[in-house]
Amino acid sequence: MDAEALRTFVAVAETGQFQAAADELGISQQAVSKRIAALERHLGVMLLVRTSRGSRPSPDGQVFLPHAKKILAVVEQAEQAVRPGNRPLRVDVLNRRISPAQAVHRFYRSHPEMELDVVTLSTENAAQAARAVLEGTVDASFRALPADQVPAGISAERLMDAPLELLVGSGHPLADAPHVSPAELAGHRIWIPGIMPGTEWAAFYRTLSEAFGLSIDALGPDFGPEALMDTLAESDSLATLVGRGDRYLWPQAHDLRRIPLRDPTPVYPHVLLFRSGDQHPVLTALRDYLRTAGPRTSQDVWAPEWVEAA
Amino acid sequence: MDAEALRTFVAVAETGQFQAAADELGISQQAVSKRIAALERHLGVMLLVRTSRGSRPSPDGQVFLPHAKKILAVVEQAEQAVRPGNRPLRVDVLNRRISPAQAVHRFYRSHPEMELDVVTLSTENAAQAARAVLEGTVDASFRALPADQVPAGISAERLMDAPLELLVGSGHPLADAPHVSPAELAGHRIWIPGIMPGTEWAAFYRTLSEAFGLSIDALGPDFGPEALMDTLAESDSLATLVGRGDRYLWPQAHDLRRIPLRDPTPVYPHVLLFRSGDQHPVLTALRDYLRTAGPRTSQDVWAPEWVEAA
């Protein structure tokens, strides 16, 4: 017993003719005839009285008609309950300060009708986040998952490249440079606390440091961004790297300088993970938004080779 | 969206495993996998989280599960509402005095749990009764429909032969005969009021009179069986024909004689019309009852050739 058969029966009962029902359903009269015959065979009773002027429900058909409508209504409710877009899109971000979170915020402000929840899973790494997406705990997650590690059933789309900027105190030798190249950072000490080994962030900075011969100190206790800002402001040799759109700080409050990196510009590749075939309209809109309204990066960018192409 | 898919989903959700659900449903694990995949594709969401230890409903699946159960319950109600045997069998008889009505009454007394309604359609003839059966107004009708006039979709089963008996007053020349042959009736006047032209009864008596050269007066006003009995009791020349099992009369109240016909015994062939494939259990039981417990007729019977073989 499938819904199409019931829809067919209701259509015939209400139009009084097989052909009219067929037109309504966009199938042939013969198909309607077969569907009704199959339904009658399934139920073991005759539902429609065929006359030369059309068809009308038999006594059994009159009994069955309201039941058929009820089933269709309940089916409609059930489909409605899980229809993609019927609940807010759940987007996972590593934390609310990084640029994807800011971008999602901008998206939300420009599309207020798009319901979405921004959550922060306490996942260890991108692979775990991918599993959470697969299981439906969240609908999408911004990560930097190597292209060859994308599990089956997950789509990965590199939607946002965050150009790195050097963040230094006013006493740092590079504090007044208009820009700096990665190669020029070779002699300097770069401190990025709070990066846990095994995460994709650690992999990114390891690749970056190997590519340009940098000494990046990714370990050490993380007392939070405020403490980091304080330490940077007071130091003449420490520097850190942040994404251009990150809201880690309010530089003006600490007299810190953001120095863009150029030649090439290293970018952190934010990849959106989502279930393949997910039809949530907010997800579709978000991807469109980021693809078009996302920050345009210059030609000369560097990203780890293991990430998918932009 | 069909019920089997929903049953499959519920089975997986409740057993936690595709294989267990497959066993429960009597299909292969792969078929379960396909059904779930099709349902998920139809709804556009993932319903089950597959792990290496089994499957459990995803967040969307948890939302959908009660809806699926609800649909199945409503479907069950709908099927129940029109299930053959769920309402009393409606049997049409020409009137409640003739032998089929008596036989149905005996059937009901020996099977009190079999619900049935005996109704009397005011149909003109057997063809109209057949149409009423086809349309479901009644489930079965006792008629004498010629075999070549049984419409498509109707099954006809000759279930009961009612041997004719002559009914005469005590002053009639044949009143004391132990039996009489049709040929011996040739000179006598037989009066059967209330037979409308165009009915199968008229056809039966016409055929009978032609076969044996009788003069049957089928016309005339019908004042009801009581008036007929009175007239017969007072007449020395009038006679009428009745079926052996008919309850037209209480002969003892009028001093009337029932004289069996023999050599051959004309029988009125009561044919049960019902929808081909009708699975109503009371219908099945009634047919079985009449086929086995019905009155056995002797070998030397006469019936119109146009009726189906016994």
Place this chain on the structure above:
DNA sequence: TACTTCCACAACTAGAAGTTGTTTCCGGTG
């Protein structure tokens, strides 16, 4: 590592379920 469990994928097959073309039935009409 080997082994088990669980599910998905591949290839195949049978049977639904659709199509077009034709027939039958019935009521209305000249």
Place this chain on the structure above:
DNA sequence: CACCGGAAACAACTTCTAGTTGTGGAAGTA
């Protein structure tokens, strides 16, 4: 009474779905 037109069923064919068996990969377990 023959004829016509509308309505549904039947027939033959095609397509594709839903089942089958066989196999493979991922994850937990001894």
